[in-house]
Amino acid sequence: MLFFTQCFGAVLDLIHLRFQHYKAKRVFSAAGQLVCVVNPTHSLKYAPTLCAAAQTSTEQGILPPCHHHEAVHDPQLVPCVCPLFSCPWEGHLEVVVSHLRQTHHINILQGAEIVFLATDMHLPAPTDWIIMHSCLGHQFLLVLRKQEKYEGHPQFFATMMLIGTPTQADNFTYRLELNRNQRRLKWEATPRSVLECVDSVISDGDCLVLNTSLAQLFSDNGSLAIGIAITTSKVHNSEAEM
């Protein structure tokens, strides 16, 4: 009986997560800026039942430490960079975007400046909010993650990564901006390449970090609006350093 209850619970959880992942990502325009409503997805990447088969003997291989699947034979192939699922896919960098859209249903938005509106910020960690952003001839992956680095103290981590090489990434600067209740918080940095792995960027803390109280101050009715802008690095470098 206990076994049956547990199985039933697990199936319900999976159905619920599947439903969340496919919920429509609404897009509308406010004050001239494209606003993209992004629903949360509970990360399944580290769920032991789904990854066990893939995490066999390849962890000491030549792959980036966060990707756990079969060894890459062609050095030009890159593993799947989806932060949500442990996926055995591999392919050329040029087709990563179409893989993320088609297989992982990650939306892509056009525009130099967009507003990323993450809903349901109260959901428990680990939870991810993800979109792709097409801008200046390149595609970027924006990841907002709620994670408990310290047990019982969830934090929010937001970063932008170029779907391209580290050398290409050096040409850009991204800006994340929160603005509410007479408070403003801006983070500007060079995006990392998706080849560097979003998990290590977040564990290094080299991104916009919000504790729960700050996230609440910037949230409106459980949703957090993050203004996103991408520029070429020349703009950033020409500004006077402090």
Added chain:
Amino acid sequence: MLFFTQCFGAVLDLIHLRFQHYKAKRVFSAAGQLVCVVNPTHSLKYAPTLCAAAQTSTEQGILPPCHHHEAVHDPQLVPCVCPLFSCPWEGHLEVVVSHLRQTHHINILQGAEIVFLATDMHLPAPTDWIIMHSCLGHQFLLVLRKQEKYEGHPQFFATMMLIGTPTQADNFTYRLELNRNQRRLKWEATPRSVLECVDSVISDGDCLVLNTSLAQLFSDNGSLAIGIAITTSKVHNSEAEM
């Protein structure tokens, strides 16, 4: 023998802290901005031996919750707002600045834009870096605090408070800016009044918050430069909200 060793250690600690507190706060100008080198001070406010006498029966009084001393008889008198020491002083708001300078040796700097260079960021929590900033006809108290909200995980909290009433504080906006290694972090907010108590601002997390890894990314040789600018609120309000 053990007793003697402990006493000697405690005396040495006190001498060291005293020395740190009186170390010269150097001021120089770089690239047109006033740079103020601020040395750390180990907070003695919550040291049980120093506060025990003052924390007797006044905690349930009408004073702000963070100030522990004799009841205020004249409602126009305010308690000492020094974040470092539990001090029995009380006086009118107009003489708070001279009390902080003369009794607690907190430096005051002039200028619309200054750079606060906090040294020895590696020192263990709790540690405070404090200056006063005179600007637009008012005085502000800038506090950078290293504190362990979660044991073993020190964080840095920076805030600016007006040495004035909450109504006066609403007329200003302060900006704290970190800029290094192709990363930039900006925090803008309305200053709180010192009457609201810096400890509660920090415990609410309503300030610039840095974890250790971000603080290291922005530090240079153990020192953290924070650019500070104060404007009247009209500038802030006229900017388009997101």
